[in-house]
Amino acid sequence: MLNIGTDAPEFKCINQKGKTIQLSDFVGKKIVVLYFYPKDFTPGCTVQACSFRDEYEQFMEYGAEVIGISADSEESHKKFAGNYSLPFHLCSDPDGTIRKSYKVPVGFLSIFFSRITYIIGLDGKIAWAYKSNLAPASHVSEALKIVEELQLRNFQ
Template structure:
């Protein structure tokens, strides 16, 4: 009986240690005042977009969303589209990031007439640097220009929004984003920061 308990204890310790060391998905969440990580990714046109070229000029709103062409993500993107003029007046540039590939982002931008930058983070490396939780990628079917098409993504990021201030610091973090009203919440936060 003692040997069984001992063996069970050893097995539990081994599995616990294996889980800790195997979990490379877990990263520390960024907090207010932390220096924002630099990142680069392909945009919807396949061009490389570098955060270093944008940080310090305006507030940079970085929002992570699970998947292009899905209900909540479309509502969120369209709210940013519709509020873009006010967001720019508040001194912000908007960047949406998902695990979708470039072709998905291009179709998403065209179908929804999106007027801001969308970036592809297929491997989740940008989300990880911001501490955004990730799940496995996925696939959905959508009709584009009369043809059914598969939209694949490498990872599925949780819905989180950040504002990077002009000093390159995290000025706002929302890990409980309400997709349709995200742009309004960001606009309110930006207006508070400007006071």
């Protein structure tokens, strides 16, 4: 995992709507909740994505954007987002370039990569990092606390 306080690596990806997004689109404008997950439609990933969906409005109120990244195709992300009404970006990283730049290790059976969530502050630095492969919903509750704290600091 990347260390807190380090510059978040720039990335560019295609989301489920076919739109190119990159980290620099958000730096200085929004806090970024960047979560890496193993695979669309798996039980844990569905729980995690739906938990982010359920709290998405709260993240938005705190000035944060949620971006999920896996190796799945844009088409898979489109179906996943459509089936579960996911309002945030899901980006495809088929060759693992983004995963590698964020030091997300390959996990279970060396097939899927690990479940890691980063929060990137307005300054483009890693403000928080969390890893838990077995408690997908905890990423959302923990991230929400940190985003709220960052938002409060930005207005003090």
